[in-house]
Amino acid sequence: MIERDGKTILLLGHCPVEDADTLLSFVHDGADVIDWTGCTLLHTACLQVLLAARLPVAGPPQNPALAQFLAPYFVPYTATEI
């Protein structure tokens, strides 16, 4: 599920293929940070949008595999910037 909280996009729980559109529109509308701490499953379509968006990502995600193998590819978000 994808939600938006001001300039933050939240990835929550399972983000299936349909969420890619929402994610893309949120990114398109302007966002500062993507927060995937609540993310358990991320579909490849959503991953594509994340990779293309090049936004800082706040983590680590709940899914350890995502944290281990994908987190290194994102710019980590540091809390002090808020």
Added chain:
Amino acid sequence: MNDDLLEQFITEGRELLAEAVEDLLALERAPDDKERINRLFRSIHTVKGSSGLFDLPPITRLLHAGEDMFQAVRERGLKLTPDMVDASLAAVDLVTRWIDELERTEILPADAGALATGLAARLRTYFDNPATAAPAGIARAGVAPSGVAPSGAAPAGVAAASANAPVPSETPQLDRWFSAATLAQLARSGEKFHLIVYQPSESCFFKGEDPLHLALQTPNLAALAWAWRNPCAPLSELDPYQCNLDFFLLSSATPEALAANFRYAAQDVTFLPLPPGSFSAAAPVALPDITRDLLQFCTDMLAHDAPPAEQPGRFAAARRVAANALRAAGLTEAAVQLAEADSPDTCRQSIAVLLATGAAARPAIGSAAESAATGIDTPAEPAAEALHEAPNVRKVLRVDKEKFDVLMNLIGELVVAKNSLPFLAKRADEQYGARALAREIKDEYGVIDRIAQELQGAVMAVSMMPVGQVFGRFPRLVRDLARKLGKQVDLVITGEDTEADKNVIETLFDPLLHMVRNSLDHGIEPPDERVACGKRPSATLTLAARQDGDQAVIEIIDDGRGIDPAMIKRKAYERGLIDETRLATISDQDAAMLIFAAGFSTAETISDVSGRGVGMDVVRAAVEKAGGAITLSSVKHQGTTLRLSLPLSMAVTRVMTVLVEGRLFGIPMDLVLETVKLPAHSITRIKNAKAFLLRDQIIPLRHLNRLLHLPDPQQTPAEIAVLVVRTGGQLLGLGISAFGEVMEVILKPMDGVLARIAGYSGTCLLGDGKVLLVLDLKELIA
């Protein structure tokens, strides 16, 4: 076991082994052909490598022995003897057979292990002490027989250039995707890894696939990297539902476990076994352009002649520059190695190897992937544009045979419809007196006729294929047979580009095989007999194809002992094929044709090659069935020529139209020998049969109207038209009312209720809309 993976192994294995046979045969003639031996080595190596993905130790073991042997031939100048070729062919055949077996049952025969061990041992007797002499690349592959280095990627020339030089990197450029830290960590683990290149199809999301999920499920996943397949579109144009990501995974799981994980995406995945040590060896191949230029400059400097006094200085300078260039590029290991070079030559060799492997570095993953035989067809280079489309692939369209037949039929109808225009022009002129209009119709007809003919030609061309497809199988057969029979034969193939209808070509192989066998067995003499006759010990057998009008002509020419007509006559008489009168009167030319009679064999002894008395009659039957004809000419002691003429296409039939009691019929043109007009009194009656004399030959006469149960003519004409035809090897005169014209038609067989009516081979439409019945004379006369 993964079905798709195995299927690919089977298909690719077959192709590569077929190439290997071709190369072996070529090498036997020209043992110094470097390109061939390299290709041969690569084919065998690749099949061996791919076989390691499955549990097929006999194949891996046998091919490994073959590979070692070719390695010895390639690098140590071992001479390839006919015995070695025999053994290699036997090995390739065996593996081919096992692959067939795998396709059927998915397991190897029970005796495979023993056979492989035996044959491998035989292969190994041809080269001494492979363990010490084999270069590092092979020794390494030997350590891990089931997970084999994809060294098909390394250019063979490099390995051949210097066996002592550093071993060229055989691994894909892992550092392109994975960080040095990750690779170093994996190298420390000491485990054996597979690189998995996963390139999901663009539309995979619509099939419910989630490549990321699948990638993360990989057993023992050690590292994951991704790359855009095509440059990433700006956000505003991004289509999130088109998969544009490739994944690169490293895992220490077994090939079986990996195959199981990717079983539903097998076509998108390539597994590459990484030999131990890949991670450290991966670095030296990435040469920046500037380094490459500097290295090139150094070799040029060393290559130029210089006064002896200057040589040491040049060498030292070149060595230093090259080493520094390498160090600057971060290739410390290579730099140290180069700095230790103790002569200009070793220095140059090392640089050459670096340059060559550097060149190989970019496509490394692509060609390595090909050698692993498991899926992708283009190099996976991140950020490169649209590499997913292989530009040089020849596009082939597979069409359902039925659709093609519909097209053929429509063309046929168009040709027929077009033929009605001249009738119309004639009517415009004669019936309505509009001569100008008639001329205009004729002009238009000319245009439509041309287009229709071109269209017909184009569609015919679709179903044509080169004769070479059949000829290609003969070099091996001829070689094997010749060796078996103890004869020396040079096979010459010409005109393999000649094209003919696919159906015709496919029926051609067996007849050709019979004829080639006969030539080898009966026609060509053993070398000593040839020498005694003053011929070269090695015979020439020519397979020649050419196009002759609307016929494809194939000749099988040997320069052997030829056919002795006297001997043929005697044999035919002994076998009761001809009677005494015929024995006395038969011409030499006709006698030679007797070899096509059923039950004829001239061989004194029956060999396992030919000579059982079946064959040539079968050949003739097969050729005639394809609408062709076969002739033979032979000169004693000089050789025999067999000539097959086949219709280029079975789609168009030439028929002669004849008029019988006011009705039009068609007779296939290939049966018609000549047309004559006979005065009624020249017809003689022999009891209740009629016959006539034509050039001193008595030819029986039948009236076509009687055969067709049509009424007799009201009054007996003073002159009757007779068509002389040949059916069933006999001449026959057919009495008709009048001759028509010869035309090309598209013959449609009788179907439905009409199919049961005997005597007709089919129907076709005439230009004026009438239906022409084409007669089947054989049935009609029987």
